[in-house]
Amino acid sequence: MSIRPTNGSRSLTAPAGQRQQIARGQQEQQPEQLLATSQSYYIIGEHRYSWERALGSHSGAGGARLPPPMYSHDPRIGLFGAAAPQPPPPSNNQPNNLNNPTQSHYYPSPVPPPPSSHSRIVAGSNNFNHRSRNTRNALGQQQHPRIQHANVPLNVPHPQQQPQQQQQPPQQQQQQQIRGSTRAAPSIHTFTALGSVAAHGEHSVRSTTAMQPVGAGACAGATQMREIGRKYPLWLPEYKRRAFNASMDEKYVEDIWATLKNAIQEIQKKNNSGLSFEQLYRNAYNMVLHKHGNRLYHGLSDVVSKHLEQKVRQEVLERLHSNFLPKLNEAWTDHQTSMVMIRDILMYMDRVYVQQRGLDNVYNLGLNLFRDQVVRFPEIQKALRERLLGMVMEERHGEPINHLAIKNACTMLITLGINSRTVYEEDFEKPFLSQSAAFYKFESQNFLAENNAGVYIKKVEARITEESSRAALYLDKDTEPRIVRVVEEELIKKHMRTIVEMENSGVVHMIKNSKTEDLACTYKLFSRLKEEGLKVIADTMSAYLREQGSMLVKEEENGNTNPITFVQNLLDLKDRFDQFLLHSFSNDRLFKNVISADFEHFLNLNNKSPEYLSLFIDDKLKKGGKGMSEQEIETILDKTMVLFRFLLEKDVFERYYKTHLAKRLLLNKSVSDDFEKNMISKLKTECGCQFTSKLEGMFKDMSVSNTIMDEFKSYVNNNSLSLSGVELTVRILTTGFWPTQTATPNCNIPSAPREAFEVFKKFYLDKHSGRQLTLQPQMGTAYINAVFYGRKANDSDKDKDGPSSSSSGCAVPTTTRKHILQVSTYQMCVLLLFNNRDVLTYDDIHQETDIPERELVRALQSLSMGKPAQRLLVRNSKTKTKDIEPSDEFYVNDAFVSKFHRVKIQTVAAKGESEPERKETRGKVDEDRKHEIEAAIVRIMKARKRMAHNLLVSDVTSQLKSRFLPSPVFIKKRIEGLIEREYLARTPEDRKVYIYLA
Numbered sequence: 001m002s003i004r005p006t007n008g009s010r011s012l013t014a015p016a017g018q019r020q021q022i023a024r025g026q027q028e029q030q031p032e033q034l035l036a037t038s039q040s041y042y043i044i045g046e047h048r049y050s051w052e053r054a055l056g057s058h059s060g061a062g063g064a065r066l067p068p069p070m071y072s073h074d075p076r077i078g079l080f081g082a083a084a085p086q087p088p089p090p091s092n093n094q095p096n097n098l099n100n101p102t103q104s105h106y107y108p109s110p111v112p113p114p115p116s117s118h119s120r121i122v123a124g125s126n127n128f129n130h131r132s133r134n135t136r137n138a139l140g141q142q143q144h145p146r147i148q149h150a151n152v153p154l155n156v157p158h159p160q161q162q163p164q165q166q167q168q169p170p171q172q173q174q175q176q177q178i179r180g181s182t183r184a185a186p187s188i189h190t191f192t193a194l195g196s197v198a199a200h201g202e203h204s205v206r207s208t209t210a211m212q213p214v215g216a217g218a219c220a221g222a223t224q225m226r227e228i229g230r231k232y233p234l235w236l237p238e239y240k241r242r243a244f245n246a247s248m249d250e251k252y253v254e255d256i257w258a259t260l261k262n263a264i265q266e267i268q269k270k271n272n273s274g275l276s277f278e279q280l281y282r283n284a285y286n287m288v289l290h291k292h293g294n295r296l297y298h299g300l301s302d303v304v305s306k307h308l309e310q311k312v313r314q315e316v317l318e319r320l321h322s323n324f325l326p327k328l329n330e331a332w333t334d335h336q337t338s339m340v341m342i343r344d345i346l347m348y349m350d351r352v353y354v355q356q357r358g359l360d361n362v363y364n365l366g367l368n369l370f371r372d373q374v375v376r377f378p379e380i381q382k383a384l385r386e387r388l389l390g391m392v393m394e395e396r397h398g399e400p401i402n403h404l405a406i407k408n409a410c411t412m413l414i415t416l417g418i419n420s421r422t423v424y425e426e427d428f429e430k431p432f433l434s435q436s437a438a439f440y441k442f443e444s445q446n447f448l449a450e451n452n453a454g455v456y457i458k459k460v461e462a463r464i465t466e467e468s469s470r471a472a473l474y475l476d477k478d479t480e481p482r483i484v485r486v487v488e489e490e491l492i493k494k495h496m497r498t499i500v501e502m503e504n505s506g507v508v509h510m511i512k513n514s515k516t517e518d519l520a521c522t523y524k525l526f527s528r529l530k531e532e533g534l535k536v537i538a539d540t541m542s543a544y545l546r547e548q549g550s551m552l553v554k555e556e557e558n559g560n561t562n563p564i565t566f567v568q569n570l571l572d573l574k575d576r577f578d579q580f581l582l583h584s585f586s587n588d589r590l591f592k593n594v595i596s597a598d599f600e601h602f603l604n605l606n607n608k609s610p611e612y613l614s615l616f617i618d619d620k621l622k623k624g625g626k627g628m629s630e631q632e633i634e635t636i637l638d639k640t641m642v643l644f645r646f647l648l649e650k651d652v653f654e655r656y657y658k659t660h661l662a663k664r665l666l667l668n669k670s671v672s673d674d675f676e677k678n679m680i681s682k683l684k685t686e687c688g689c690q691f692t693s694k695l696e697g698m699f700k701d702m703s704v705s706n707t708i709m710d711e712f713k714s715y716v717n718n719n720s721l722s723l724s725g726v727e728l729t730v731r732i733l734t735t736g737f738w739p740t741q742t743a744t745p746n747c748n749i750p751s752a753p754r755e756a757f758e759v760f761k762k763f764y765l766d767k768h769s770g771r772q773l774t775l776q777p778q779m780g781t782a783y784i785n786a787v788f789y790g791r792k793a794n795d796s797d798k799d800k801d802g803p804s805s806s807s808s809g810c811a812v813p814t815t816t817r818k819h820i821l822q823v824s825t826y827q828m829c830v831l832l833l834f835n836n837r838d839v840l841t842y843d844d845i846h847q848e849t850d851i852p853e854r855e856l857v858r859a860l861q862s863l864s865m866g867k868p869a870q871r872l873l874v875r876n877s878k879t880k881t882k883d884i885e886p887s888d889e890f891y892v893n894d895a896f897v898s899k900f901h902r903v904k905i906q907t908v909a910a911k912g913e914s915e916p917e918r919k920e921t922r923g924k925v926d927e928d929r930k931h932e933i934e935a936a937i938v939r940i941m942k943a944r945k946r947m948a949h950n951l952l953v954s955d956v957t958s959q960l961k962s963r964f965l966p967s968p969v970f971i972k973k974r975i976e977g978l979i980e981r982e983y984l985a986r987t988p989e990d991r992k993v994y995i996y997l998a
Helices: 045-054 170-180 218-231 250-268 277-289 293-318 324-345 347-357 362-375 378-396 403-416 422-450 453-474 479-491 493-500 507-512 516-557 563-583 589-603 609-621 630-646 650-666 673-687 689-719 751-767 825-833 842-849 853-864 915-944 949-960 968-980
Strands: 190-193 209-212 781-788 817-824 839-841 873-876 889-892 902-904 946-948 984-986 993-996
Touching: 250 277, 250 293, 250 324, 277 293, 277 324, 277 347, 293 324, 293 347, 293 362, 293 378, 324 347, 324 362, 324 378, 324 403, 347 362, 362 378, 362 403, 362 422, 378 403, 378 422, 378 453, 403 422, 403 453, 422 453, 422 479, 422 493, 453 479, 453 493, 453 507, 453 516, 479 493, 479 516, 493 516, 507 516, 516 563, 516 589, 563 589, 563 609, 563 630, 589 630, 609 630, 609 650, 609 673, 630 673, 650 673, 650 689, 650 915, 673 689, 689 751, 781 825, 817 825, 825 842, 825 853, 839 842, 842 853, 853 873, 853 889, 915 946, 915 949, 915 968, 915 993, 946 949, 949 968, 949 993, 968 984
Parallel strands: 817 902
Antiparallel strands: 190 209, 781 817, 839 889, 873 889, 946 993, 984 993
16 A cells, blocks of 8 residues: 555644654655654644544544553564554444544454554654755655655554545645745645554554654644644544543453453463453553452452462472472473463553552562462472482582582572572581581591591592582582581581691691691681681691700700800791791781791790800801702891890890901901901891991091001000010990990010000000000900920820820821911910920910900910810819819920911800809899980970870880880889989879979
């Protein structure tokens, strides 16, 4: 059928505020159909009733909005699976003539038919300028090139053929002229197609256009449209005005419900192929529109409920013991499919009735009914739970199961919860977790009884992996962390102590046997419990570490180890646990802090630790080490600094380190100045400039002394002075930098070196008037030219301890031999005595030299009881002990033999300070601490002006903890001392509050 412009065409005007309009299409070569839109129409003015009559009463009374069409959302049945029903053709007795005012054609309901599945809608441009590039179609009509066709077949009753050669009124002729040419309306700039009248058979009613001005306001546009409507009125037959009937006969309601009920039942039986879904939609719409939504909603509930109760439930119950899960899944799938179809039919009820009353929509109603009538029916609910749990247990024991069946069942339970996990949790997850807890509780007991800790940990890891994979495969994603927590609780948390303390396989056993990988597995497993689990491992490791450290301290206290070995054992222990920390515990901060706290604990159990640590460093920085490379020395120094950080009494270490550094510098025993300065730099980084200022001053004194000695040599040469054959080298030491003794030790220096020193003393004091020079013989060295005549030692006088070099098997020399002996100042004083006497007792030597007893004993032991190649004296003792007695006699070993011309006599290494010396050192440290504490108190009070006692003690401790840890009692004494000296004062109102006195 082709629609062409005729002389009988009429235009229809629409209000300017219309929101949805349909573009009138260009004329094409093929037959043209008119557009039926899914939007509502408003009919204006006096033309509304004619429009309503022509469309078959689409609009309600008073210009009511047309209901929207129905579309299906189910792709399985397309657009409801059936073509739109066609109205019956007009009979011969009742001609379908629009000009007959007594004839009426209506739809079965006030609902416009939805578009059929073969409909097409093409939206064209709504706005365009009629002056731009106008074209003409095949009929010669002027058309705009941007207008497109928008065609959809619409099934409505159609008028009979209009009378032939009907005379047109003048207004219609004028309107026809306007429709034929755009030039007839020069003030109108936009054409918009509004509405369509349907065509059927051989008759047609032409769609009409409304014109809106471009750029004008809404009111101006509406006014122009009314003017056009009055000038060119709609040409349609007149009909009777009738109102919309809002009531519906009860019998008619029952008939409609019976139709819908039958359709619902057929859908549930899968017999929906012969249903007209459009007609069913109209019927449901009519019931809701006429206030029968309650009947429809509850009727649907009853029908679905009976179907589930009488058919679906019974079919599932018949399969309880055979093929249960597949049957339940099949019933669930069928129910979902049927509810989707039913939902589409009752879509209008969902949008209006259900939303207004806050009820469950059709689909959710079906889910709730299936849940209550089927899934939660006691026998089915129990069977479903038991079957699901049984299949999981079968898989845990290694049997194959149907994963898809479990997954579908779990998905069904989650869906039945309707945006909630309640159904899934109550019907499956909670019993599943409870059963799993009981299973793993029993399994953990068997695992622990049959396996050691390493095997148990690996089995637990395997179980956790299995449960995690199982949950991800066919359970809900939120179940995974919950089942993993159950496994962790039953297999790890409840047996943490048992695992780590297991004999011959626990954490202690792993540490003793360096099982790094097993420790790493244990750490990884226990880390699942966060800090709670890791703390159990850390506590066990800490107890073992403290035990090992305490054993090292006790061995030293019992005299079984020397200071160097003691510190080396500590470093080895630290290295070992650092390896565990790095490779087993992932450098975890908790374990790192525990190890540090343990080393700090047992290192400070021994109050000699600061001295021993300094002795260890001294041993590594001395010349003649054990053949270590520079890199090895650097590594050892770095490790030593780690132990240094654990010391609480760093000021004590400073005093000992200063003493040992002084000996290395003055005796020229330091392996390298670079190493010394590097070590000082490390200490400076750790403790600050104040800690190392004196050490740096010692290096400065050495440099200044070299300059002074160059000047002294020039002075001697220029003045032709005699030094009695002594090559004198003097080191000028600043009293505050060097660890000199408060009381200068007594020592009778031999005449030759003493006379040489007097020359230097005069030179220095003349240059630096007002200064004083005090000898420190304990820090000096000497080089002696010695001559051995080769006289054989008297066998009767031979030292029972084998002091003579002849006892080593060497032949007794008979020729004179000369050697240069490098000795200490005290050893020089002893050796020079034998130039005047052949034999001297200990008492004689002590009386002649006046050397402190402890130093004299060390000197004699080095000369007579040292290495065989260094025994310059022979000791004749009546006792067999190594302790020197006052009556012991000493004489020169003329049989001394050495393959070296220059012989260095090593001083017997001291095991540390003696108790009197240690007490003296402690006294000096305490004296220094007094000054440091008082200085800190004054600094704080000067800044705060007023402070409470507890707060002041806290701040002082915080400032001094990098050097030592002062006790509150010690701080209080220093506060009292400052109050006595009027640096501080107590407030009258509170004696625990101090004020600073400027």
